[in-house]
Amino acid sequence: xxxxxxxxxxxxxxxxxLVAAIGVVKLPDVYMRMHAIxxxxxxxxxxxxxxxxxxxxxxxVGIEALMVVMFVIFTSPIGAHMIARVSHRxxxxxxxxxxxxxxxxxxxxxxxxxxxxxxxxxxxxxSGKKDGGKGGEKIDTGKL
Amino acid sequence: MTSxxxxxxxxxxxxxxxxxxxxxxxxxxxxxxxxxxxxxxxVVMDLVASLVIGLIITYIMLTGQTxxxxxxxxxxxxxxxxxxxxxxxxxxxxxx
Numbered sequence: 001x002x003x004x005x006x007x008x009x010x011x012x013x014x015x016x017x018l019v020a021a022i023g024v025v026k027l028p029d030v031y032m033r034m035h036a037i038x039x040x041x042x043x044x045x046x047x048x049x050x051x052x053x054x055x056x057x058x059x060x061v062g063i064e065a066l067m068v069v070m071f072v073i074f075t076s077p078i079g080a081h082m083i084a085r086v087s088h089r090x091x092x093x094x095x096x097x098x099x100x101x102x103x104x105x106x107x108x109x110x111x112x113x114x115x116x117x118x119x120x121x122x123x124x125x126x127s128g129k130k131d132g133g134k135g136g137e138k139i140d141t142g143k144l
Numbered sequence: 145m146t147s148x149x150x151x152x153x154x155x156x157x158x159x160x161x162x163x164x165x166x167x168x169x170x171x172x173x174x175x176x177x178x179x180x181x182x183x184x185x186x187v188v189m190d191l192v193a194s195l196v197i198g199l200i201i202t203y204i205m206l207t208g209q210t211x212x213x214x215x216x217x218x219x220x221x222x223x224x225x226x227x228x229x230x231x232x233x234x235x236x237x238x239x240x
Contacts, residue, residue: 007157010205014161014168017198021168024175024191030183033175037187041194048161048201049216056210064213068197071220079190079227086234087183114239 006051013047016040028095030087038080042072154205161202168195186230193223 023036049065088103089110172195176188197216204212 003151003154006205007151007153010157010161010202011164014164014198014202017195018164018168020191020194021171024188025171030181030187033184034187037191037194041191045194045197045201048198052201052204052210052213055205056208058210061210061213064217068213068216068220071217071224072194072197075220075224075227076190079224079231080187082231083183083186083227086231086238087181089238090181090183090234092181092183 002054006054009047009051009054013044013051016044016047020044030092031084031094034080034084038076042076045069045072158202158205161198165195165198165202182234186227189226189230190223193219 017040020036020040023040024033027033027036046069049068053062053065085103169192172188172191176185179185179188196219200212200216200219204210
């Protein structure tokens with residue numbers, strides 16, 4: 001009985017990963033591909049880790065499987081969030097079917113700020129340029 | 145050598161999982177080679193990390209060597225660092 005549960009968990013997890021890979025190939029732009037990976041592949045990894053814990057029910061295996069699950073759950077959305085912000089700022093082309101772009105206002109504001117800082121630099125000269133660079137750095141880390 | 149010969153269904157599931165994950169790796173390779181932009185390729189790195197975790201787990205099921213779970217822990221941590229580093233690098237390249 002137990003081996004049936006383990007087998008079903010293993011096959012379901014690998015099928016979810018296959019769904020993520022098919023999504024990466026078929027979906028039209030980088031945001032939709034990210035949507036496919038961060039959810040389907042994480043669910044696949046979690047199911048397979050549950051299978052390995054059911055197969056070897058020991059403390060070490062359980063703790064390590066739980067660690068991997070926690071890392072995947074906590075870090076996958078953060079990484080996808082940062083990559084999505086950067087690709088929005090890079091103006092990566094998007095596919096059809098989008099109805100709104102909630103980051104558009106902020107992107108406009110940031111580009112306006114950067115343009116304003118650059119015009120200030122040119123009037124101040126060399127030392128002002130150095131300060132402007134540092135200011136840009138600070139904005140950068142704050143936004144991340 | 146294998147610890148699964150007593151359970152045919154488990155044996156089938158393990159080889160099915162190997163085949164599925166290998167197909168998924170080739171799909172990721174396709175997107176890595178033809179991805180139009182740099183974020184596409186970075187996203188594929190995330191997918192490949194998940195697939196390698198799956199392959200490690202399947203290998204654990206095949207051989208019974210549970211120490212390889214340490215590799216899965218290390219990969220799950222490293223890919224997060226790689227994502228953050230790539231995002232910072234792209235953002236710095238944009239600001240210049």
